[in-house]
Amino acid sequence: MTFQYNQVFVENAATIAGPYEAKGPLKKYFDKTFDNLYHGEKSWETAEAKVLEDSIRTLLHKTGKTKEDIDVIFSGDLMNQITSSCYSTEKFDFPFLGIYSACATSVEGMILASSLIDGGKVNRAIAATSSHNMSSEKQFRNPTEYGAPKPKTATFTATGGACILLTNENTGIKIESSTIGRIIDYQQTNPFHMGAVMAPAAADTIYRHLTDLNRKPEDYDLILTGDLGTYGKEILKDFMKQEYGIDISKNYNDCGTMLYDLESQKEVQAGGSGPVCSALVNYSVILDLLKTKRLKRVLWVATGALFSPTMVYQHENILSIAHAISLEVIQ
Amino acid sequence: MGDRMEKKKYEQIVSRHQPTETRAQNAFIAFVTGGIVGVFGQLLSEFYVSFFDISTKDANTFMLVTLIFIASLFTALGFFDKWVSFCKCGLIIPITGFAHSMTSAGIEYRKEGPIYGLGSNIFKLAGSVILYGVVSAWFFGLLRLIIMGG
Numbered sequence: 001m002t003f004q005y006n007q008v009f010v011e012n013a014a015t016i017a018g019p020y021e022a023k024g025p026l027k028k029y030f031d032k033t034f035d036n037l038y039h040g041e042k043s044w045e046t047a048e049a050k051v052l053e054d055s056i057r058t059l060l061h062k063t064g065k066t067k068e069d070i071d072v073i074f075s076g077d078l079m080n081q082i083t084s085s086c087y088s089t090e091k092f093d094f095p096f097l098g099i100y101s102a103c104a105t106s107v108e109g110m111i112l113a114s115s116l117i118d119g120g121k122v123n124r125a126i127a128a129t130s131s132h133n134m135s136s137e138k139q140f141r142n143p144t145e146y147g148a149p150k151p152k153t154a155t156f157t158a159t160g161g162a163c164i165l166l167t168n169e170n171t172g173i174k175i176e177s178s179t180i181g182r183i184i185d186y187q188q189t190n191p192f193h194m195g196a197v198m199a200p201a202a203a204d205t206i207y208r209h210l211t212d213l214n215r216k217p218e219d220y221d222l223i224l225t226g227d228l229g230t231y232g233k234e235i236l237k238d239f240m241k242q243e244y245g246i247d248i249s250k251n252y253n254d255c256g257t258m259l260y261d262l263e264s265q266k267e268v269q270a271g272g273s274g275p276v277c278s279a280l281v282n283y284s285v286i287l288d289l290l291k292t293k294r295l296k297r298v299l300w301v302a303t304g305a306l307f308s309p310t311m312v313y314q315h316e317n318i319l320s321i322a323h324a325i326s327l328e329v330i331q
Numbered sequence: 332m333g334d335r336m337e338k339k340k341y342e343q344i345v346s347r348h349q350p351t352e353t354r355a356q357n358a359f360i361a362f363v364t365g366g367i368v369g370v371f372g373q374l375l376s377e378f379y380v381s382f383f384d385i386s387t388k389d390a391n392t393f394m395l396v397t398l399i400f401i402a403s404l405f406t407a408l409g410f411f412d413k414w415v416s417f418c419k420c421g422l423i424i425p426i427t428g429f430a431h432s433m434t435s436a437g438i439e440y441r442k443e444g445p446i447y448g449l450g451s452n453i454f455k456l457a458g459s460v461i462l463y464g465v466v467s468a469w470f471f472g473l474l475r476l477i478i479m480g481g
Contacts, residue, residue: 042442043442138439142435142456143435143436143438143439143440143455143456144412144435144439145406145409145411145412145434145435145438145439146412146415146431146432146435146436146456147411147412147413147414147415147416147435148415148416149357149415149416149419151352152350152352153349153350186338186341187338193345196345200341231348231349231350234348235344235345235348238344238347238348239341239344242340242344
């Protein structure tokens, strides 16, 4: 399902990044960074909620908006019952819709917000997301102090909070179109190789987006996937060519490989992941490149592994999904 | 799957981009570091025998308790996870790994309180070791009784 929008624009975005992300190449583009993973809180879960709360507060501050200006917020994260989104948004008294598409949550929120704005139902909407390396490790894997060895294909959940304010007033950066992804099952079962799990979902969404709009990869200055990582990125390029005969290698990159310095930050293995990973990249450096018109049109394909530890232990496949949104600079 | 690519064909693409794990290097590091833990345990045991003038059996118990204490302390101080990531099975297989698995789970879940947090979760990783340890001990004890008569 692909939509084109007439009257949806990016007002601004805010990014708060954790210590590992601050050591990466994008540090100067983030609004704020913090050193201690607890972020002044007592637990990983409350820390993540606090980071997301800070990012929303920063966004309101940057745009000079108050809570009355925000008609609705869409927020989601990886925690069970999307805890971080609920406990952070509660502080603002916004009309709230909780969402979940794992690491594709950011774009899901933007698609929903854009559709409401373009339909004339609301004037301004926020799409927010967060993830925290430690809260994710605790929920999905082992205790954080355990330090279980991982294979090279494993990715590293990014820590941070990120949100974007969309509006019906022309700001120069338009939400041009979007494609809602479908749930994909390529019978992958390895939770330490999410790149292989998600690459077919990214390919499916990219193919549908290009076909629906009758476009070619060259129509975009940049095509970005969310968090496929070093190996998933290569799989996608290869798969895209073999399955659909489309070569995306010329203007394609993956946010998971951009968030960190993969040479010096060996602890991140194949790169970043988590819903905030691609949001941190897009709401900071990519938005900056659009604002300064160094990029004209970007296709962001957020990729999510709909991973349930319970289902993996029951020998079920890991499902995946990818949602795409296109951002464009208008004159 | 419909008309999509077959699983086998996709697996070929995945395996084409599969990095090679440094298994030999990992095994070597685990062998050396695990050996160091063993040598350290042996030295401790010898020390306890000569210093406290106790039997080797008692000294071994003391030695195990000491290793458990050191591993738990280092976990609590926050750097043992980095050692485990580096040494892998060199620290996981000895009793240090068992102690570390309990302490790390304890630290992780203490925020949820003494019952639903610490109590319910401290054996999250170690529980399997205890269960199958007890079952296999019982089984091998039985075998020993049958074959050797006790």
